[in-house]
Amino acid sequence: MNIYPQPLQLPCCTAFxxxxxxxxxxxxxxxxxxxxxxxxxxxxxxxxxxxSPNANTKRRRVVSLAAxxxxxxxxxxxxxxxxxxxxxxxxxxxxARYLSLLEESLMRKKKLFVHFVxxxxxxxxxxxxxxxxxxxxxxxxxxxxxxxxVGALVSxxxxxxxxxxxxxxxxxxxxxxxxxxxxxxxxxxxxISSKVIEVKEALSNLNSLEIKLKAPKxxxxxxxxxxxxxWAEKEPFIDCDEAFIPSLxxxxxxxxxxxxxxxxxxxxxxxxxxxxRAMELKDTLQRLDDSLELIxxxxxxxxxxxxxxxxxxx
Numbered sequence: 001m002n003i004y005p006q007p008l009q010l011p012c013c014t015a016f017x018x019x020x021x022x023x024x025x026x027x028x029x030x031x032x033x034x035x036x037x038x039x040x041x042x043x044x045x046x047x048x049x050x051x052s053p054n055a056n057t058k059r060r061r062v063v064s065l066a067a068x069x070x071x072x073x074x075x076x077x078x079x080x081x082x083x084x085x086x087x088x089x090x091x092x093x094x095x096a097r098y099l100s101l102l103e104e105s106l107m108r109k110k111k112l113f114v115h116f117v118x119x120x121x122x123x124x125x126x127x128x129x130x131x132x133x134x135x136x137x138x139x140x141x142x143x144x145x146x147x148x149x150v151g152a153l154v155s156x157x158x159x160x161x162x163x164x165x166x167x168x169x170x171x172x173x174x175x176x177x178x179x180x181x182x183x184x185x186x187x188x189x190x191x192i193s194s195k196v197i198e199v200k201e202a203l204s205n206l207n208s209l210e211i212k213l214k215a216p217k218x219x220x221x222x223x224x225x226x227x228x229x230x231w232a233e234k235e236p237f238i239d240c241d242e243a244f245i246p247s248l249x250x251x252x253x254x255x256x257x258x259x260x261x262x263x264x265x266x267x268x269x270x271x272x273x274x275x276x277r278a279m280e281l282k283d284t285l286q287r288l289d290d291s292l293e294l295i296x297x298x299x300x301x302x303x304x305x306x307x308x309x310x311x312x313x314x
Contacts, residue, residue: 068243072109072139073101074164074174076118080272082136083115084254084279085158085246086228088143094151101173102145102154110239111142114162114178136279137162137178141238157231158254159238160246161279180244183284192249195288199252202295203229206260209302213261213309225258249284256291260298262305 075098083089093102105113116137139162144155162178169175186192207226232251238244257275259268274294281287 068241069165069177069179070112070240070244071168071175071177073104073113074176075101075113075115076174077115079117079119079276082117082272082275082279083138083140083158084257084275085138085160086232086251086254087158087258088224088227089156091154091156092151093154097172099151102152105142106145112240113140114138114164115140115156115158116164134164136276137164139178139244159236160244162244182246183250183282186284192285192288195285196249196252199256199288199292199295200229202292202299203255206295206299206302209299209306210261213302213306225255225260228255228258249288253284253287253291254278256295260302
């Protein structure tokens, strides 16, 4: 059984027309929508008539106005596999297109690519086929690659949120242009600093409890939160524009959004919902507050499990 998260299967992307965005394509193709009911998202639709004749010009204009942008490979996932900054994940890549993406990232993109969610949405009531929104983009760096007989195990780390502003190619893998997304400048830096200290202390308490909890071998690593905090506290050594690196408080605000040892399926689902909210927030202080609340809940949960474990060993 494959226990690693898998990229989303995208057979519909094979007909994506990059040279002439107004030419007709088959109903199985995908296309950029310029009439975007979700202006903060990039939409894909199987309906060519919804594209403006000036779609390509508009797309170039959007990219040229961006102060900082990167052209990177894009790896799509379903919504319950959203990745947040500071989080680590191991992927098993074995399809030829995703192995090509891996080589592109390693050889020509400074070990960077974009992890994003391809989310089905309803554009209008008359639509008979689904459209998709490209959401929750996260710039990731490759930390380790283990070659296998079939494919490779790839360890990645979320760096910072990005917005996908244009698709450049669909074959053999998706590639597009992204710009950085950050929180608003805080009104009270002193409040942010004190909250960061509070969150870090709570994370330390949680980690101390986690390492005492005897989890089954297949459980998630107990050190995930501690590892994420170590990464967040140091200035990330990543060979890309500094505009893509979140501030220290913003990085720390995501650290608490990690699964803890022995989490149940319902607890993991609750965590996913909190991760989605955290990715949408642009207020560092609010995310720190939300993170602190979750950490305290996890401390109580782990403490209760430790008490049960203590009774069972007597």
